[in-house]
Amino acid sequence: MKRILLIVGGGIAAYKACELVRLCRKAGIGLKVVLTEGGSHFVTPMTLAALSENQVYTTLWDLKDEAEMGHIQLSREADLVVVAPATADLLAKMAAGLADDLATTLLLATDKPVLAAPAMNVRMWEHAATRRNVAQLRADGVTVLEPDEGPMACGEYGPGRLPEPEAILAAIQQALSIVRPELVEGPSSSSDFGQEKSGASTSAARTDGLAGKHILVTAGPTHEPIDPVRYIANRSSGRQGYAIAGALAALGARVTLVSGPVTLPTPPGVTRIDVETAQDMANAVAAALPADAAVMVAAVGDWRAETAPQKLKKGDAPPSLLLSENPDILALLARSPHRPALVVGFAAETEAVIEHATAKRARKGADWIVANDVSGDVMGGPANAVHLVTADGVESWERLPKDEVARRLAARIADALTTPSKG
Ligand code: C5P
Numbered sequence: 308m309k310r311i312l313l314i315v316g317g318g319i320a321a322y323k324a325c326e327l328v329r330l331c332r333k334a335g336i337g338l339k340v341v342l343t344e345g346g347s348h349f350v351t352p353m354t355l356a357a358l359s360e361n362q363v364y365t366t367l368w369d370l371k372d373e374a375e376m377g378h379i380q381l382s383r384e385a386d387l388v389v390v391a392p393a394t395a396d397l398l399a400k401m402a403a404g405l406a407d408d409l410a411t412t413l414l415l416a417t418d419k420p421v422l423a424a425p426a427m428n429v430r431m432w433e434h435a436a437t438r439r440n441v442a443q444l445r446a447d448g449v450t451v452l453e454p455d456e457g458p459m460a461c462g463e464y465g466p467g468r469l470p471e472p473e474a475i476l477a478a479i480q481q482a483l484s485i486v487r488p489e490l491v492e493g494p495s496s497s498s499d500f501g502q503e504k505s506g507a508s509t510s511a512a513r514t515d516g517l518a519g520k521h522i523l524v525t526a527g528p529t530h531e532p533i534d535p536v537r538y539i540a541n542r543s544s545g546r547q548g549y550a551i552a553g554a555l556a557a558l559g560a561r562v563t564l565v566s567g568p569v570t571l572p573t574p575p576g577v578t579r580i581d582v583e584t585a586q587d588m589a590n591a592v593a594a595a596l597p598a599d600a601a602v603m604v605a606a607v608g609d610w611r612a613e614t615a616p617q618k619l620k621k622g623d624a625p626p627s628l629l630l631s632e633n634p635d636i637l638a639l640l641a642r643s644p645h646r647p648a649l650v651v652g653f654a655a656e657t658e659a660v661i662e663h664a665t666a667k668r669a670r671k672g673a674d675w676i677v678a679n680d681v682s683g684d685v686m687g688g689p690a691n692a693v694h695l696v697t698a699d700g701v702e703s704w705e706r707l708p709k710d711e712v713a714r715r716l717a718a719r720i721a722d723a724l725t726t727p728s729k730g
């Protein structure tokens with residue numbers, strides 16, 4: 308049985324930790340729970356002990372515990388340490404290496420992977436100090452999940468809500484390399500579109516899944532700044548790319564999603580890296596390699612402007628923008644020495660869709676191009692009609708919800724990666 312050490316920090320979201328404990332037990336994961344002093348003001352050790360079916364630890368100074376179970380041992384006998392909710396204070400202490408209570412001492416003493424699910428007020432999450440701490444923790448190898456966005460207990464709105472317990476469980480299972488059978492079966496099999504309408508999602512993909520594979524996905528638009536307050540952007544919502552990242556994770560892949568600015572929640576089990584410009588995206592993609600496959604869905608800005616250091620002022624004549632070309636991330640990746648075995652590009656076209664996509668496949672060096680006609684409401688809309696252009700020819704799919712396009716494509720990718728001749 309896989310075991311985790313769950314550290315419950317002090318925030319209103321601590322109540323969701325109770326549900327997380329219940330879901331972990333149901334999924335066959337053993338837990339020991341450490342409750343911080345702050346956490347004990349929101350949930351009781353008794354609740355967590357009953358749900359985890361184990362003793363709950365609260366203090367470093369409990370000599371009985373130290374005799375029976377030293378804090379070093381407690382930090383090392385689990386397969387994974389999970390901090391949920393990870394408050395701004397806990398993240399700051401973790402980043403600084405402070406150890407002034409049981410939770411932080413365990414976090415400093417552990418030799419196991421650490422996963423943190425943050426929860427805090429939106430301003431605290433966006434504060435430069437928290438940004439710095441999260442960046443430091445990620446650089447140190449800690450998996451810091453993106454918080455959810457929405458209304459908060461404090462009455463404000465924005466990112467900072469604890470991800471739903473289901474999403475944290477998915478991230479835990481991914482970190483423990485447990486493939487979720489119910490997700491391999493497809494996340495919404497009860498919906499209208501859950502039934503596979505063709506053989507696209509093959510039984511081979513379902514059986515083999517994508518466990519052990521690392522897949523890189525880019526999604527969303529890029530913002531190319533003109534001056535400190537203005538930027539050039541496009542209408543990409545990121546929905547198709549996010550759906551693909553989620554569908555790949557649901558098949559057991561380790562997914563790195565490099566995302567331009569969007570307002571979507573991170574799909575369960577996906578590691579998201581937020582970027583703004585094409586150049587940032589190119590750097591994040593390079594840093595995320597190696598990967599077994601890359602699916603480049605982002606609508607990358609073709610040009611960047613020379614950025615004015617100060618806000619441009621309205622004058623007599625409008626300013627002219629000096630544009631230069633952005634790196635073509637897909638083409639660079641497809642020709643790099645670290646090329647993933649399967650490189651998939653997207654082509655948004657408004658006319659001669661298949662012809663342009665076929666030419667693009669050759670020009671960019673991609674294995675597959677997923678082509679779509681964006682002359683209608685595709686950008687930002689819920690559905691997509693795509694053509695899959697591969698070395699074997701063109702396959703046209705009927706108009707489908709973006710989630711279903713994602714599931715079919717993920718199944719095809721699983722098929723290709725587990726039957727290499729299909730790449
Ligand atoms: O050339 P075009 O923008 O039509 O190509 C679209 C494909 O190339 C998409 O897969 C997109 O993510 C990728 N792309 C890229 N870097 C760019 C431009 C496009 O990765 N600078």
